Amino acid sequence: MDGRSAATRVDGDDDELLPLRRLEISDHAKGFVDLLSQLSPSSTPLSDADFRARFADLAALGDDHLIVVCEDRVSGRIVATGCVFVERKFLRGAGKVGHIEDVVVDASARGRHLGQRVVRYLTDYAKAAGCYKVILDCSIELRSFYEKCGFKEKDIQMALYF
Amino acid sequence: MDGRSAATRVDGDDDELLPLRRLEISDHAKGFVDLLSQLSPSSTPLSDADFRARFADLAALGDDHLIVVCEDRVSGRIVATGCVFVERKFLRGAGKVGHIEDVVVDASARGRHLGQRVVRYLTDYAKAAGCYKVILDCSIELRSFYEKCGFKEKDIQMALYF
Numbered sequence: 634m635d636g637r638s639a640a641t642r643v644d645g646d647d648d649e650l651l652p653l654r655r656l657e658i659s660d661h662a663k664g665f666v667d668l669l670s671q672l673s674p675s676s677t678p679l680s681d682a683d684f685r686a687r688f689a690d691l692a693a694l695g696d697d698h699l700i701v702v703c704e705d706r707v708s709g710r711i712v713a714t715g716c717v718f719v720e721r722k723f724l725r726g727a728g729k730v731g732h733i734e735d736v737v738v739d740a741s742a743r744g745r746h747l748g749q750r751v752v753r754y755l756t757d758y759a760k761a762a763g764c765y766k767v768i769l770d771c772s773i774e775l776r777s778f779y780e781k782c783g784f785k786e787k788d789i790q791m792a793l794y795f
Numbered sequence: 796m797d798g799r800s801a802a803t804r805v806d807g808d809d810d811e812l813l814p815l816r817r818l819e820i821s822d823h824a825k826g827f828v829d830l831l832s833q834l835s836p837s838s839t840p841l842s843d844a845d846f847r848a849r850f851a852d853l854a855a856l857g858d859d860h861l862i863v864v865c866e867d868r869v870s871g872r873i874v875a876t877g878c879v880f881v882e883r884k885f886l887r888g889a890g891k892v893g894h895i896e897d898v899v900v901d902a903s904a905r906g907r908h909l910g911q912r913v914v915r916y917l918t919d920y921a922k923a924a925g926c927y928k929v930i931l932d933c934s935i936e937l938r939s940f941y942e943k944c945g946f947k948e949k950d951i952q953m954a955l956y957f
């Protein structure tokens with residue numbers, strides 16, 4: 634995207650110029666996977682067939698999985714995304730938990746509260762889906778960002794890489 | 796796929812008296828939900844219909860969701876459990892991540908390495924399912940336990956309760 638055009642925009646216009654919506658198959662050509670690669674250095678481009686296959690896997694989860702994207706209407710590129718999946722449990726009276734994953738805002742589109750809008754969209758979705766809580770893992774550097782979104786630090790994340 | 800074969804390797808007599816296997820509907824009557832209530836004070840008993848409904852929800856996820864239980868053959872009670880679900884991503888070349896949740900060992904059965912056996916079973920399962928990593932959230936007090944299971948502290952968990 635063109636950072637100069639972004640600079641000329643007024644803040645209040647962002648809802649119209651940068652609307653949030655569900656991921657669509659056509660977003661592959663709009664840089665969705667490129668955007669994710671800003672999140673994980675090990676990300677690699679996907680073939681169109683692999684993209685469609687993964688899209689179908691996730692669509693089969695129905696309302697229990699949502700990927701939201703923000704398309705810049707000027708550049709036609711995906712500049713922010715995040716996802717939430719709903720985990721169905723036996724505890725808490727067969728309760729549900731929302732897991733937020735893979736929130737990223739394009740480096741050129743930062744400073745416009747897009748991240749907060751994405752996180753709010755996902756938390757609202759989890760709440761409407763009947764989750765009793767929504768959780769996510771992040772680096773310590775992102776704690777204050779998520780605190781602004783209403784989250785509190787609770788536990789630690791442990792990882793085992795294969 | 797079958798992750799069970801991985802768990803049958805484990806040492807000692809406990810293998811026979813305390814075998815690990817997938818959750819079955821009949822485990823409701825063997826105290827499975829009671830065991831989970833040791834994990835979350837807000838857990839409540841489930842009716843048989845609610846248990847079956849949740850069981851069916853999870854069975855529909857196929858190999859992407861596994862609940863393992865340990866039934867004490869002497870008492871006929873479920874004394875340990877844990878679950879893992881496989882998240883399918885677009886990043887890392889359409890990679891997969893295993894999420895471990897709800898690991899608990901009955902207070903009366905601790906000190907017999909059941910927790911480690913459960914975690915090993917779940918991590919073996921995630922690896923065999925093609926995950927590039929397996930992650931979990933826990934309190935700081937459990938860090939050394941999970942380090943013994945091969946995990947490393949990585950990030951922080953943030954939570955928002957509704």
